[in-house]
Amino acid sequence: MKPVALSPKAREDALAALGSGRELDILVVGGGVVGAGCALDAVTRGLNVGLVEGRDWASGTSSRSSKLIHGGLRYLEMLDFRLVQEALRERGLLVQRLAPHLVRPVKFLYPLTHRGWERPYVGAGVLLYDTMGVTSGNSRGLPRHRHLTRHGALREVPALKSDALIGAIQYWDAQVDDARHTMTITRTAAAYGAHVANRTRVVAFLRQGERVTGARLVDVESGREFEVHAKQVINATGVWTDDTQAMADTRGQFHVRASKGVHILVPRDRVISKSGLILRTDTSVLFVIPWGRHW
Numbered sequence: 001m002k003p004v005a006l007s008p009k010a011r012e013d014a015l016a017a018l019g020s021g022r023e024l025d026i027l028v029v030g031g032g033v034v035g036a037g038c039a040l041d042a043v044t045r046g047l048n049v050g051l052v053e054g055r056d057w058a059s060g061t062s063s064r065s066s067k068l069i070h071g072g073l074r075y076l077e078m079l080d081f082r083l084v085q086e087a088l089r090e091r092g093l094l095v096q097r098l099a100p101h102l103v104r105p106v107k108f109l110y111p112l113t114h115r116g117w118e119r120p121y122v123g124a125g126v127l128l129y130d131t132m133g134v135t136s137g138n139s140r141g142l143p144r145h146r147h148l149t150r151h152g153a154l155r156e157v158p159a160l161k162s163d164a165l166i167g168a169i170q171y172w173d174a175q176v177d178d179a180r181h182t183m184t185i186t187r188t189a190a191a192y193g194a195h196v197a198n199r200t201r202v203v204a205f206l207r208q209g210e211r212v213t214g215a216r217l218v219d220v221e222s223g224r225e226f227e228v229h230a231k232q233v234i235n236a237t238g239v240w241t242d243d244t245q246a247m248a249d250t251r252g253q254f255h256v257r258a259s260k261g262v263h264i265l266v267p268r269d270r271v272i273s274k275s276g277l278i279l280r281t282d283t284s285v286l287f288v289i290p291w292g293r294h295w
């Protein structure tokens with residue numbers, strides 16, 4: 001692996017390689033976390049890989065997430081154990097081995113509002129969550145959950161109304177700068193030899209019968225169009241997946257159903273708290289997540 005910068009010169013070199021007429025093993029379309037991950041996976045298997053992004057790295061959903069690296073406590077309640085197990089294993093790997101410089105532990109307080117059933121119910125869920133994290137083999141980087149009285153909870157989150165809770169449970173997950181994480185994966189893929197170019201859009205696909213054999217690209221900086229041939233083309237265009245499939249004139253296996261989340265940025269001093277919060281709403285959950293000098 002040779003360290004590289006995602007510089008204008010590196011981009012020019014990548015565009016020259018992509019436009020050289022040499023067939024790639026894999027062309028990945030879309031420079032979000034999924035496309036960057038595909039490119040890194042493929043290039044570290046020794047394949048000749050190209051990765052193109054129409055705008056900038058992580059300019060789609062991958063810079064607009066809630067920035068949590070979590071197992072998904074909510075999915076545990078939906079009894080999706082396999083998903084939670086896999087996510088916790090990946091969380092542990094990220095915190096401990098893959099990106100400890102980017103992924104940091106973060107604590108959340110779950111306020112309890114009902115006497116009787118709620119503490120055993122939520123407590124059992126969080127205990128299972130922690131246990132699955134430990135049995136995944138990688139979770140020792142995160143502290144275990146703890147039960148708090150009302151006073152203990154208010155010490156952690158003085159901003160809460162004291163008559164709005166009867167106690168709380170605090171547990172740990174992790175968070176990441178999502179755009180930086182995607183950029184780092186892209187740069188690592190480039191360091192292993194992937195030809196990566198941002199501001200390079202796929203405008204059409206090349207076909208031989210039913211097979212997609214490459215793509216027509218436009219360098220958005222210069223307006224120059226050129227073709228790239230590839231044995232396999234991966235569509236990693238996130239919410240644009242349907243548009244990309246339509247360009248290829250294929251039905252594709254996936255149909256995207258967009259889901260919406262809302263983030264509100266609040267200066268840190270407006271909510272006096274030492275901990276993040278997870279709160280139930282009628283249909284989903286509301287997180288209050290620490291983010292630099294903001295929530």
Ligand SMILES: Cc1cc2nc3c(=O)[nH]c(=O)nc-3n(C[C@H](O)[C@H](O)[C@H](O)COP(=O)(O)OP(=O)(O)OC[C@H]3O[C@@H](n4cnc5c(N)ncnc54)[C@H](O)[C@@H]3O)c2cc1C
Pocket residue numbers: 029030031032033034035052053054055056057058059060061062063064065066067068069070200201202203236237238239240244259260261262
């Ligand atoms: C509100 C919200 C909160 C979330 N919070 C979390 C969270 O806390 N933790 C978590 O793990 N996940 C979270 N997610 C999910 C996560 O953000 C997504 O799963 C992830 O970012 C998807 O990445 P992607 O690479 O598939 O898509 P994207 O990041 O959208 O990447 C697709 C890329 O394709 C490019 N593209 C499109 N068409 C073309 C073309 N023709 N040519 C070239 N490039 C093209 C786009 O410019 C874009 O950059 C959240 C999602 C939402 C909506």
